Amino acid sequence: MSAARARVRRRISVDLGERSYQVSLGPGILPSLGRAVVRATGASHAVILTVPGVGRRYAAATGRSLREAGMKVHRLQVPDGDATKNLDQIAELYGELVRFGADRKSVLVALGGGMVGDLTGFLAATYLRGISFVQVPTTLLAMVDSSIGGKVGVNLPQGKNLVGAFHQPRAVWADTELLRSLPRRERSAGFAEVIKAAAIWDEKLFARLEREAQALMDLEPGPLISVIARACEIKAEVVRRDERESGLRMLLNFGHTVGHAVETLSGYASILHGEAVAMGMVYAARRSESLGLCPVGSAERLEALCERFELPTEVPDFDRRAYLDVLRVDKKIQSSRIQYIVLRGIGSAEARPLRAGEIMPGKRG
């Protein structure tokens, strides 16, 4: 590895007692994945799970690295898109794992974005009552958010992520060079979760995003790696303090309540998760302002930042009753109230128990 590369290689620890693991981050680290997997799991059999677009580009290098570390390697491919994150797909994949002779000592390797990570993680959490898995995130969103923290699961027709588990990966291995092939729209969607982390937790990061938006959208390695690392640290810190989402971790749902409703109502098709989150965040910030919970101007600042990252900021005009119905089956419902994340200012957020109708008041409400 060259000196320049070594300098930008970063490690972030996710401290969870015996479930602790490291996030390794930097350009060109994919070829050393195999050794890291063996170190973290001791496994001698790996099953890579990916989607065609990612597999075509990176599965060969991934497989080579695992084999060079002495592992037997199988590969599974599922169709692209969030519609694949479902129980039928899981049932099919169990069958494949049995066919490969995967046992308690095998490791699953999630090679892809958040969809692949959530699906693989859920498979690993449940197959043989739980086997180990490693995250190799290939989207920005997966690097900064979904690969860390152990929330895994699938969608139901009634809503996003309604079935799942907490199952921590044994390692997260993020090669930032892989982001070069990511479509620009997916890049933006990933930055939505970075903006989220900044908005709820770190005003300095928020200001940095405002200053460096252009360089970040251009994937300039210096700013990019340091911003990804900071977002990973925030996620790791929140998860360390509240692994099972009994309180603090809920803050990471900022923008997600209405965002999930947008995804559900649009059938997961036309809107990316990060785009839905951007809409949901701006919506929540405006709502926070009108409830008198955060300084006037916060929503505008958030909206401007989302726009710099080419993200949409207005929720689609679906029928209000449709929104309310979806909000009411959202999994964060406690009795008749939803733990809605409101902004208290840039860099600070809290959960408020609100009724669906308070989150989305009618024209006169």
Ligand SMILES: NC(=O)c1ccc[n+]([C@@H]2O[C@H](COP(=O)([O-])OP(=O)(O)OC[C@H]3O[C@@H](n4cnc5c(N)ncnc54)[C@H](O)[C@@H]3O)[C@@H](O)[C@H]2O)c1
């Ligand atoms: N578990 C969590 O804590 C958590 C957090 C946030 C989001 N999520 C979930 O993550 C999912 C969204 O993740 P996502 O945005 O990564 O979507 P995704 O996994 O669907 O990937 C987005 C697209 O990018 C393509 N792609 C991936 N890597 C690529 C690369 N390097 N080059 C070119 N194309 C590439 C994929 O094929 C896909 O078309 C949703 O299912 C969401 O619910 C989970």
Ligand SMILES: [Zn+2]
């Ligand atoms: Zn998200």
